[in-house]
Amino acid sequence: MSEFDLFRINDDHEALREAVRAVADDKIAPYAAAVDADSRFPQEANDALVASDFFAPHVAEEYDGVGADALATCIVIEEVARACASSSLIPAVNKLGSMPLILGGSEELKQKYLPPLARGEALFSYGLSERDAGSDTASMKTRARADGDDWVISGQKSWITNAGESEFYTVLAVTDPEAGRGKGVSAFIMEKSDAGFTFGEKEKKLGIKGSPTRELLFDDVRIPGDRIIGEPGTGLALALRTLDHTRVTIGAQAVGIAQGALDFALGYVKERKQFGKAIADFQGIQFMLADMAMQVEAARQMVYVAASKSERDDKDLSFFGAAAKCFASDVAMKVTVDAVQLLGGYGYTSDFPVERMMRDAKITQIYEGTNQVQRIVMARQLMKG
Structure with a gap:
């Protein structure tokens, strides 16, 4: 396969993105602030994801699932995270928890535990x-x-x-x-x-x-x-192999958080006026927005390449999974901080979602292996050649 054909976004993936975004905007985003403020499980999101088959999209059709490929699963997680990071952990952790079973379990175990997951009956x-x-x-x-x-x-x-x-x-x-x-x-x-x-x-x-x-x-x-x-x-080897695949989904979550913050900040600066004009007209603001968008797109490309490698179970997945998670989460932290800055004093209040997005972004640099550990993983892969 050519290095220029590492992944391909097809019409089905784009249709999926539109469908997930519609569910996220309508059924998940309206509850995100309350879910955060009350520290409560996002039941509305859970129910919406079950109803739309986005609850555990990675489960194969033979176990009552929809059989989404790794890239499609990342798109689901990304679009949900754009609206609510807490809610995106429903499909993400469903994949994390079940991946050892998918990779190493007996057929009997798969038949027992994967169908209830696919049907939305169990996290x-x-x-x-x-x-x-x-x-x-x-x-x-x-x-x-x-x-x-x-x-x-x-x-x-x-x-x-x-x-x-x-x-x-x-x-x-x-x-x-x-x-x-x-x-x-x-x-x-x-x-x-x-x-x-x-x-x-x-x-x-x-x-x-x-x-x-x-x-x-x-x-x-x-x-x-x-x-x-x-x-x-064989458990530890299975656990580490699982993380090679699921770190990619944390990269997708990070991209979604960053995209949500960029989208909101972009809308805000077009409306906010200072010195007689929209602050989006100031070159300093435009440069910030350009850097944010460039970083988000670079992170997205890394995540999608890693997702395609996950789908094929490529030998270099360990490096690409770690790189995608590490880079995307660092981008999410930087972009959300910049989004708060663009909103000024308003960005620092809970009246607007970017401060929540900034707080949510931080964990993507920590869980499923800290970014320091990701760099160890990448370095080891480099040393192996």
Whole structure:
């Protein structure tokens, strides 16, 4: 394939964008400020996404899904994030939580857990990080021990997106403490109703306040033996492979947040008058807008290339996924800060959405691997040649 044909936006993708934007503008954006102010789950967005088949678009048709490709899924997340970042975590985290199952699960597990997800009956979260094992995932302490035909899981997971709202959870736990660093980790599917599985209090956060973030607490939770994903000891490799794919969706979320901020700021400066004319007529403002738009478009291109590589499972996905997430999230932070600046004093108030977008943008530089970790990933790939 030519380097000039890394991805192609077709008519179906453009029609999808229009459809998602219509849903986001009509059913999601009107509630975004209240969702943020009240720190409540965006149920209106959840219902709208289910009704329009944008809830978990990545699930294949054979499991009752719509079978959207990786680029189409990114477009869904981008357009929802343009209206409400918290709401965009519904399709994004549904992919994150279920991706280990898709990549490494048995057909029986897929048939059990993917159709309810595709139909919008259950959210799917992902439990990897712990209090003392954030970027250093291999140092996790959560344990799963075999007991007859079952597994018994004890420990905790931290900073879990949509915890408490999701019915299903992919959880990583050490099954062989003697195997060596990172080698004895396995992946499991846990259900909200499992006895001994509880949640910590909701975290009080800077942004994405509509998406609950809580600890997962496991007090000798007994689950059937067939809920392991893949073979014992393969969990950490599966988790890292998952992140190669899903970091691209965080890049898409970041692009959406940045685009939303740029769109609002552009409309504002055309209307706001100072010194007898619209401030959009001042060259200094125009240069800011040009830089913002250029950065957003560059980020979008990187995300779409990475999404196409994700769809093909290219060998260089690790580099491109990390690069897209890192670059797009840095752009989102810069563009949202500039949007606040363009609105002046009004930008600093909650009367306008750009301050929320600025707060929401920050997390995209942190979760699914901090941008410092993304640079480590990219450097390692470069060293490998």
